[in-house]
Each structure stands twice: as C-alpha cells, then as structure tokens.
Amino acid sequence: MPLTSFPALLVVNASNTSLITSIVNEDQDTYLNIMHANHRKTPVMKMLTNTEMGSATWLVSVEMDTIHVMSRFADGIALHQDEILQTLLDVDQSTGVAYSIFVPLLWACAVRTHIPTGMGELIFIVPGVAHSVITQDIAVRGISAIMEILGIDGPAPRHVFQLSSRQMTESLSSQDTFVNPLFFAHNNLCDS
Numbered sequence: 001m002p003l004t005s006f007p008a009l010l011v012v013n014a015s016n017t018s019l020i021t022s023i024v025n026e027d028q029d030t031y032l033n034i035m036h037a038n039h040r041k042t043p044v045m046k047m048l049t050n051t052e053m054g055s056a057t058w059l060v061s062v063e064m065d066t067i068h069v070m071s072r073f074a075d076g077i078a079l080h081q082d083e084i085l086q087t088l089l090d091v092d093q094s095t096g097v098a099y100s101i102f103v104p105l106l107w108a109c110a111v112r113t114h115i116p117t118g119m120g121e122l123i124f125i126v127p128g129v130a131h132s133v134i135t136q137d138i139a140v141r142g143i144s145a146i147m148e149i150l151g152i153d154g155p156a157p158r159h160v161f162q163l164s165s166r167q168m169t170e171s172l173s174s175q176d177t178f179v180n181p182l183f184f185a186h187n188n189l190c191d192s
Contacts, residue, residue, distance in 0.1 A: 006064040006104050009123040009160075010035065010111070014047070014056035016119040023060060034114040036069050036107055037062035064107045072110050076150045087145045097135045098142035100126050101159065105143055108157035123158045131161030 012019055022030035023043060031039035044061040070077070077084065084102075092098035104124035111122050129135055143156045 006066060006107065006127060007125050008037070008062055008064050008104065008107055009125065010058075010060040010062065010115075010120055011123065012058045012060055012115075012120040013118065014058060016115075019115070019120065020058055031062075032065060032068060034111070035062055036065050036072070036110050038065050064104070066103055066107075069103060069107045069110055073106050073150060080149050083149055084146065087149060088142065091138055091142045091145055093134075093138060095129060095135055095138055097126065097129050097138040100129050101139055101142050102146065104159070105146055105157065108159075109147070109152045109154075112154070112157060121158065123160055126159055126161045129161065135161065 014020070019030070019034070022034075023045065026039060028039045031037045037043070041063040046059045048057050048059055049055060088098040088102065101124070104126065108122040108124040115122070126135075126139055139159060140156070143159070146152075147156065
C-alpha cells in the first residue's frame with residue numbers, strides 16, 4: 001500500500017469542547033485513537049456560524065493516519081480481500097473512484113465510533129477523481145458495497161470530491177489553473 005496523504009474534514013459542534021480542546025492542545029491520543037489523524041501535521045481549523053449542525057461549528061481539516069486506519073480494519077480486509085477487490089473492480093468502471101474511496105471511507109467509519117451523533121460529522125474527501133454524475137454514482141455504490149462486505153453498520157459517511165468536472169471544463173478553469181495550479185494536482189503527486 002503506498003503511503004499517500006489523505007485529507008479529511010471533521011465538522012465539530014462548538015459544544016464539543018473536549019474534542020476541540022484536544023485538537024488545539026495536540027493531544028496525541030486523541031489524534032491517533034479518536035481522529036485517526038497524523039499528529040505531526042497541524043490541522044487547519046475554521047469557526048463557522050449558522051450551519052445545519054447548529055449556530056457554531058468548527059471545520060477541522062486533518063491528515064489521515066492511513067496506517068492506523070488500515071490496521072483497525074486489517075482482520076476484516078484479510079478475511080474478505082478477494083471479495084473486496086472483485087467488488088471494487090466491478091463497481092469502478094475503470095474510473096479509479098471505487099479505489100480512491102476505500103481508505104477515506106474506512107477512516108470515516110473508524111472515527112464516527114468516537115464522535116457522538118450531533119457533536120460532529122465526518123466528511124471524507126475523494127482524491128484525484130473529478131466529480132460528475134457517473135463518479136458520484138460509483139462512489140455511492142462503492143461505499144455501500146464496502147460497508148456491507150466489512151459488516152460496517154450505520155449510514156454511509158458523507159463525502160466530497162476534491163475536484164469537480166465543472167472546474168475542469170468551464171472557461172474560467174484555465175485561469176483557476178494558472179492561479180492555483182496545485183489545486184488541480186492529483187493527491188499522490190502533491191500532498192501539500
């Protein structure tokens with residue numbers, strides 16, 4: 001498994017002061033065992049007001065600790081590896097989407113067991129693939145299939161795509177690319 005960086009988002013209710021305090025104080029146990037995040041990378045935090053979660057929430061961007069996440073699901077992956085690979089192949093349609101969601105989905109499923117409903121929401125980012133109607137459908141099918149194979153209960157975590165097809169096709173995309181060229185780089189090429 002390549003050691004790539006995966007960004008992730010936590011939307012934390014401002015009333016969840018214990019988690020916010022742990023993030024600010026760089027509590028390594030919280031980073032590793034609750035957020036499954038790399039404690040060596042400082043998270044980016046932004047306070048948002050008037051969101052659907054409440055009057056004040058924190059948007060926290062972290063870098064996943066992919067090794068810790070994979071070790072958490074290692075037994076299930078080992079038991080079902082052939083089924084997982086065949087399912088990803090069947091669902092993917094040669095787009096790369098089903099494979100791109102695998103580790104981020106596992107991160108979101110691992111973290112949500114530690115964050116009570118209403119106190120925070122996890123959003124995993126689908127890296128390196130542009131969002132379209134087709135890739136969205138593949139992502140949803142892939143998420144459902146992986147969760148079913150690994151016996152992960154609960155609703156599917158939310159996800160967002162790192163890129164949208166509109167960004168790549170609009171007339172302004174060439175200007176955006178010139179202004180922010182790293183935004184359009186695949187996650188494996190530029191982890192910054």
